[in-house]
Amino acid sequence: MEKREVIIVGGGIAGLSAAIYLGRAQRDTLVIDSGHSMAKWEPKVENYLGFPEGVDGDDLLKYGRKQAHKHEVDFVDDEIEELAPENGGFRLRGKKAKYTCESLLLATGIFHIPPEIPGVRECLGHSMFFCKDCDGYRVRGKAIAIMGANNEAVEYALGMLSYSACVVVATNGEKRTWDEQHAKWLAEYEIPVYTDRIADCQHSKCQVRGLVLADGTEVKIDNIFTTRGDVFHTQLAEGLGAKLDGEGQIEVDQCMRTSVPGLYAAGCVTPANCQMIIAAGQGAAAAQAINRDLFEKSLKNHKLRRFREEQLEREQTEPQER
Numbered sequence: 001m002e003k004r005e006v007i008i009v010g011g012g013i014a015g016l017s018a019a020i021y022l023g024r025a026q027r028d029t030l031v032i033d034s035g036h037s038m039a040k041w042e043p044k045v046e047n048y049l050g051f052p053e054g055v056d057g058d059d060l061l062k063y064g065r066k067q068a069h070k071h072e073v074d075f076v077d078d079e080i081e082e083l084a085p086e087n088g089g090f091r092l093r094g095k096k097a098k099y100t101c102e103s104l105l106l107a108t109g110i111f112h113i114p115p116e117i118p119g120v121r122e123c124l125g126h127s128m129f130f131c132k133d134c135d136g137y138r139v140r141g142k143a144i145a146i147m148g149a150n151n152e153a154v155e156y157a158l159g160m161l162s163y164s165a166c167v168v169v170a171t172n173g174e175k176r177t178w179d180e181q182h183a184k185w186l187a188e189y190e191i192p193v194y195t196d197r198i199a200d201c202q203h204s205k206c207q208v209r210g211l212v213l214a215d216g217t218e219v220k221i222d223n224i225f226t227t228r229g230d231v232f233h234t235q236l237a238e239g240l241g242a243k244l245d246g247e248g249q250i251e252v253d254q255c256m257r258t259s260v261p262g263l264y265a266a267g268c269v270t271p272a273n274c275q276m277i278i279a280a281g282q283g284a285a286a287a288q289a290i291n292r293d294l295f296e297k298s299l300k301n302h303k304l305r306r307f308r309e310e311q312l313e314r315e316q317t318e319p320q321e322r
C-alpha cells in the first residue's frame with residue numbers, strides 16, 4: 001500500500017501542472033495515470049502560450065512529466081477504479097495496486113465522442129475536430145461539415161462562418177431538433193443541410209476528402225467538426241459523494257475544491273472550457289489550494305513542528321539564538 005501526502009489521479013495537462021507546483025512546494029506527490037490524455041490527439045497545438053511554431057500535444061505531456069520528475073514527483077501507470085474515505089484522507093484501489101493519501105486531486109478529463117462514420121477515426125485531430133477554439137483557425141477557407149442536428153450544431157455552423165464561407169450541416173440521419181429561430185438562421189445564411197445518413201467518409205493520409213451519403217450523394221469537404229458531446233470521467237468523484245453540476249461536471253470553487261473536504265478537481269472534468277491552457281491554470285490553482293490547506297492542517301495538528309524537529313535532527317543543527 002503506497003502512502004502519500006497528495007495523489008493526483010490523471011497525468012494529463014491539469015494533473016501535470018498541479019504536479020509541478022506540488023513538487024516545488026515539497027509535497028510528497030504521486031501521479032497515477034492511465035495514459036489516455038486527450039492532448040495526445042492533437043499533433044500541433046497552436047494556442048498554448050510559449051510555442052510560436054506550435055507543439056505536438058504528446059510532446060507537451062512529455063515536457064510536463066520531465067518537469068514534474070525534476071521536482072521529485074513520482075508517477076505510476078495504473079487506473080483507479082474506486083475511492084473511499086479513510087482516516088480523514090482517501091483510499092484508492094487501482095487495477096494494479098492500492099494507495100492512500102491525505103489530499104486527492106482528480107484531473108481525469110473527458111472523452112469527446114467521435115461521430116459514428118466509417119473511416120473517420122484516423123482523421124481525428126488531423127482533419128476531424130471537436131473544438132472551434134482549438135482548430136477553427138487552421139481550417140480557414142476550407143470546406144467544413146458540422147455534424148449534428150440540434151441548436152448547438154447550427155450555432156457551431158454559424159460560428160464557423162468567421163473562418164470559412166463554405167460551411168454545411170450534416171445530420172447523419174438524426175432527427176433534427178433545432179428550433180425555429182435556428183432554422184431561420186440556417187436559411188438566412190444559406191447554409192446547406194444534408195439530412196441523409198452518412199455511409200462513408202472519404203479520406204487519405206488522415207485528410208478528409210468528402211462524405212458519401214446513403215443515397216449516393218457525394219459532398220466534397222476538407223474538414224469535419226462534430227458536436228456529439230462528451231463523456232465526463234466523474235465516476236470516482238461521484239463515488240465519494242462530490243456534487244456535480246447540471247451537465248455532469250464536478251462542481252468546484254475558485255480554488256478547485258469540490259464539495260468533499262480534501263478532494264479537489266481540475267481540468268476538463270470541471271465546468272471549465274476544455275482548453276489546455278485553462279486545464280494547466282486550474283491544475284496550478286488546485287495545487288496551491290492543496291498546499292495551503294495542508295499547511296493549515298499541519299499547524300493545527302502540529303505536524304509541521306514534528307517535521308521541523310526531524311529536519312533539525314537530520315541536519316544536527318540547533319536554531320541560533322540572537
Ligand SMILES: Cc1cc2nc3c(=O)[nH]c(=O)nc-3n(C[C@H](O)[C@H](O)[C@H](O)COP(=O)(O)OP(=O)(O)OC[C@H]3O[C@@H](n4cnc5c(N)ncnc54)[C@H](O)[C@@H]3O)c2cc1C
Nearest residue numbers: 010012013014034035036037038039080109267268275276
Ligand atoms: C482532437 C483534439 C484536439 C485538441 N486540440 C486542442 C488544442 O489545439 N488546444 C487546446 O487548448 N486544447 C485542445 N484539445 C483539448 C485538450 O486536449 C484538453 O483541454 C486537455 O487535454 C485537458 O486536460 P485534462 O488534464 O483535463 O485532461 P486530459 O489531458 O485528457 O488528461 C486526463 C488524464 O486522466 C487519466 N485518467 C482518467 N481516468 C483515470 C483513472 N480512473 N485512473 C488513472 N488515470 C485516469 C487519463 O488517462 C488522462 O491521461 C484538443 C482535444 C482533442 C480531443
